[in-house]
Amino acid sequence: MSESPGTEGARAASISTDGQKVREQNIEKADEGQTNINANIEAKIRNPLKGIPYHDLMRRVELFAEEKGLGEHVALLRKGALVAQNPGGAHDIAGPEALSDEEKTVLVKEVEHKWRLPARLYLTIATCSVGAAVQGWDQTGTNGANIFFPDIYGIGGSSVRDKILLGLVNAGPYIGSAFIGCWLSDPLNSWIGRRGVIFVSAHFCIWPVIGSAFSHTWEQQLATRLLMGIGMGAKASTVPVYAAENSPAAIRGALVMSWQMWTAFGIFLGTAFNLAVWNAGPNNWRLMLGAPFIPAVPLLVLIYFCPESPRWYMKKNRYLRAWNSMVKLRNHPLQVARDIFYIHSQLELEHELLRNSTFAKRFVELFTIPRVRRATAAAFTVMIAQQMCGINIIAFYSTTVFKDSGSSDFQALLASFGFGLVNWLFAFPAFWTIDTFGRRSLLLFTFPQMTWTLLAAGLCTLLDQGTTRTALVALFVYLFAAFYSPGEGPVPFAYSAEVYPLSHRELGMGFSVATCLFWAAVLGMTFPFLLDSTGTVGAFGVYAGFNAVAFVMIFFLVPETKQRTLEELDWVFAVPMRKFARYQLTTALPWWFKRYVLWRRGAELKPLYEFDQKVEERGEREKE
Numbered sequence: 001m002s003e004s005p006g007t008e009g010a011r012a013a014s015i016s017t018d019g020q021k022v023r024e025q026n027i028e029k030a031d032e033g034q035t036n037i038n039a040n041i042e043a044k045i046r047n048p049l050k051g052i053p054y055h056d057l058m059r060r061v062e063l064f065a066e067e068k069g070l071g072e073h074v075a076l077l078r079k080g081a082l083v084a085q086n087p088g089g090a091h092d093i094a095g096p097e098a099l100s101d102e103e104k105t106v107l108v109k110e111v112e113h114k115w116r117l118p119a120r121l122y123l124t125i126a127t128c129s130v131g132a133a134v135q136g137w138d139q140t141g142t143n144g145a146n147i148f149f150p151d152i153y154g155i156g157g158s159s160v161r162d163k164i165l166l167g168l169v170n171a172g173p174y175i176g177s178a179f180i181g182c183w184l185s186d187p188l189n190s191w192i193g194r195r196g197v198i199f200v201s202a203h204f205c206i207w208p209v210i211g212s213a214f215s216h217t218w219e220q221q222l223a224t225r226l227l228m229g230i231g232m233g234a235k236a237s238t239v240p241v242y243a244a245e246n247s248p249a250a251i252r253g254a255l256v257m258s259w260q261m262w263t264a265f266g267i268f269l270g271t272a273f274n275l276a277v278w279n280a281g282p283n284n285w286r287l288m289l290g291a292p293f294i295p296a297v298p299l300l301v302l303i304y305f306c307p308e309s310p311r312w313y314m315k316k317n318r319y320l321r322a323w324n325s326m327v328k329l330r331n332h333p334l335q336v337a338r339d340i341f342y343i344h345s346q347l348e349l350e351h352e353l354l355r356n357s358t359f360a361k362r363f364v365e366l367f368t369i370p371r372v373r374r375a376t377a378a379a380f381t382v383m384i385a386q387q388m389c390g391i392n393i394i395a396f397y398s399t400t401v402f403k404d405s406g407s408s409d410f411q412a413l414l415a416s417f418g419f420g421l422v423n424w425l426f427a428f429p430a431f432w433t434i435d436t437f438g439r440r441s442l443l444l445f446t447f448p449q450m451t452w453t454l455l456a457a458g459l460c461t462l463l464d465q466g467t468t469r470t471a472l473v474a475l476f477v478y479l480f481a482a483f484y485s486p487g488e489g490p491v492p493f494a495y496s497a498e499v500y501p502l503s504h505r506e507l508g509m510g511f512s513v514a515t516c517l518f519w520a521a522v523l524g525m526t527f528p529f530l531l532d533s534t535g536t537v538g539a540f541g542v543y544a545g546f547n548a549v550a551f552v553m554i555f556f557l558v559p560e561t562k563q564r565t566l567e568e569l570d571w572v573f574a575v576p577m578r579k580f581a582r583y584q585l586t587t588a589l590p591w592w593f594k595r596y597v598l599w600r601r602g603a604e605l606k607p608l609y610e611f612d613q614k615v616e617e618r619g620e621r622e623k624e
Helices: 004-038 055-065 071-085 087-092 101-112 118-143 149-153 160-204 207-213 218-246 249-256 256-277 284-293 296-305 310-315 321-326 333-349 357-367 370-388 391-404 409-425 439-460 467-484 491-499 502-559 577-597
Strands: none
Touching: 004 207, 055 071, 055 333, 071 333, 071 439, 071 467, 087 101, 087 207, 101 333, 118 160, 118 207, 118 218, 118 256, 118 296, 118 409, 149 160, 149 218, 149 284, 160 207, 160 218, 160 296, 160 310, 160 357, 160 502, 207 218, 207 284, 218 249, 218 256, 218 310, 218 333, 218 491, 218 502, 249 256, 249 491, 256 284, 256 409, 256 491, 284 296, 310 321, 310 333, 321 333, 357 370, 357 502, 370 391, 370 439, 370 491, 370 502, 391 409, 391 502, 409 467, 439 491, 439 502, 491 502, 502 577
């Protein structure tokens, strides 16, 4: 029997009134939460659903489903909300929302078999990996071509002008990225989504790259490389965010770090291709410059089959599309319901941040809102450290460095190929370590190792020219790459993609990548002068010093993010920087000294972050 119009009107009015009340309650809670996510003095990781009574939570779920067009999923959302409220007690949920045996099994497998993921999620990560390979190959095209095209373009001399122009051509993609591509990421993501940005940026990694192979002057080469940089910047600012938003928290680091691993693979492909075409005739350098377009073609095709980021849909208030997208990225609808409702609940705490709509205002807030400012400082630190450590100098100029060490052209290309291979192979351990040892621990371990290996490589250039000198320089450069690849290699892009709240994620990631690539451009342009004035030993010594400085900055400014949901990181970065730094200096450092220097195996480290409760309690059911 259908309801009368009057009944329908009364029901609609009731929903509207109740919805307004809930929204007002949410605003009050969000205002309180806003303060908390800026000043988390107690360093507690809070669940936004904690403490909500059962009937209030269920009413909130019903209103959420009604307002967001998810009414057909309300039963699942009720279960998902209870699981999100008390993850440790999900098996004890009773009543109409009690989980079935299948649903309980799914939650168990989620923990015990965390790599059993849907095919579409693996396809998404594979597509992101292809995008990373494009980035790596783009970077290394000039590595081999550097010993050929300067003379052809008339900029191969030793004058200041020639060195500036050579550095400018090499740095072109990074200039285009840092000043245009990265900053286009925010408006483009807002207009066309993550997939759309990747699709558009792929075009910039095809046509300008092909154009670079046909350039006849350094001006033409610079123009094509600047255009290439626009695509590289937009892609580098979007792909890690896209991967992070689609991945489960337990293995997010491993999946997102595929960006760096496959960037390293792209560098390896570039060095291998440069070596393969070395004897291809006078136009071999044109092949080196033009070949990086190849992996961008499958990127254009594969991105079409990947689901859009559910979080992006939720930011745009398209919850039904977010649900349909999340279904493709999780193994069971219960996980979809849990994640959708939990993310939505945390976004309510960010409501003040989400209200900001102008680019300029959000940019200023990267440095003024405490929670966002701490994320900016941490992301800036890991990004600038990636350039100051010296890796891209070797990626740009390793062939030149090996040649200056007494190698022939072919031997220099072969040594650069070895560097590319080591850089890629040693990225694989990060798959297992980034979510177990964590981002911060990997950085603190690898930076000291990069310091001494880079210094040793420079000192070896003081030996007499010969096979021994070349072999030792290559050995320490390879050791440097072996330590870099599982640490500072994968961490910066994975870390920067996850630390910002959704409201500032695109702009924050754009700023982080712009920082990284701007300094890549600066170093690319200045390295020829540094190499000429100080020699290889002086240049490598400078970067060894930068590694030591980066270690100190990371120790005091970079919190750990492993195995936290993107929403839980709001609370991690709500802890004041002073409190974090004091903890590292007065608690973590003494513990490390006792544990690893004095070998006191019983030494215990008091954690900085704690959940409000070890097992979150579900709101009590009110009995009729």
